[in-house]
Amino acid sequence: MTPETLVAGLDYGSVLIFALTGALVASRSQLDPVGFIFMATLTAVGGGTLRDLLLGRETVFWVAQPAYVLLAAGAALLVFWTAHLFESRYRVLIWLDSIALAVAVAAGVGVATEGGFGPVVIVIMGFVTGTFGGLMRDVVGNEVPLVLKQGELYLTAAFGGALAAVLLGWLGFERNQSLIACALVVWVLRAGSLIWGWRLPTYKPRPPRMRG
Numbered sequence: 715m716t717p718e719t720l721v722a723g724l725d726y727g728s729v730l731i732f733a734l735t736g737a738l739v740a741s742r743s744q745l746d747p748v749g750f751i752f753m754a755t756l757t758a759v760g761g762g763t764l765r766d767l768l769l770g771r772e773t774v775f776w777v778a779q780p781a782y783v784l785l786a787a788g789a790a791l792l793v794f795w796t797a798h799l800f801e802s803r804y805r806v807l808i809w810l811d812s813i814a815l816a817v818a819v820a821a822g823v824g825v826a827t828e829g830g831f832g833p834v835v836i837v838i839m840g841f842v843t844g845t846f847g848g849l850m851r852d853v854v855g856n857e858v859p860l861v862l863k864q865g866e867l868y869l870t871a872a873f874g875g876a877l878a879a880v881l882l883g884w885l886g887f888e889r890n891q892s893l894i895a896c897a898l899v900v901w902v903l904r905a906g907s908l909i910w911g912w913r914l915p916t917y918k919p920r921p922p923r924m925r926g
Contacts, residue, residue, distance in 0.1 A: 740794075
C-alpha cells in the first residue's frame with residue numbers, strides 16, 4: 715500500500731467514525747434526520763477542513779471528493795434508525811470517538827507530511843485534524859467537550875501520537891509504519907485514560923504568598 719492510499723483510507727475512516735459520533739450526539743439531542751446529517755457532517759469534516767485551509771491546499775478534501783459528505787450522511791441516517799438499540803449511547807460515543815481521534819490524527823500527520831512541511835507543522839496538523847471536529851460537535855450539541863474534560867487524556871493523546879509519528883520518521887521508519895504507530899499511540903493513551911484513569915497532573919490553585 716502506498717502512503718497516499720493509506721492517507722486517503724485514514725481520511726475516509728476518520729470521516730465515517732466521526733460522523734457516527736456526531737449522529738449519536740444528535741440522537742441525545744433528539745434531532746430530526748436533517749439535524750442528524752448536519753451534526754454528523756460537521757463532526758466528520760470539521761477538523762480536516764481546518765487542516766486543509768491552514769495548509770493552503772488547492773481544494774478542501776471534501777470539496778474535491780464529495781463522497782466524504784455522502785459517507786457522513788449515510789452514517790447519520792444509519793444511526794437515526796439504530797441509536798435506540800444501544801443501552802448507553804454515551805459510552806458508545808466516547809469509544810467511537812477514541813477510535814476516530816486516533817485515525818484522524820494519523821490522517822492529519824499524513825497530509826502534512828505529503829505536503830513537505832516540517833515537524834512542528836506536522837504535529838499541529840495531526841492535532842488539529844483529530845480534535846476540532848469533535849470540539850465543534852460537542853459545542854453545537856451542547857455537550858461537555860471531550861477535549862476539555864478534566865482528568866482525561868485527550869489533547870495529550872493527540873499530541874503524543876503526532877509526536878511519535880515525527881520521531882519515527884526521523885529515525886528512518888517508513889511513512890506507513892509511522893502513521894500506523896501514530897494511530898496506535900493515540901488510541902492507547904486515550905483508552906488507558908478511559909479504563910485506568912491515566913492522566914497528567916492538573917493545576918491546583920493556591921492562595922497568593924503574602925510579602926512581608
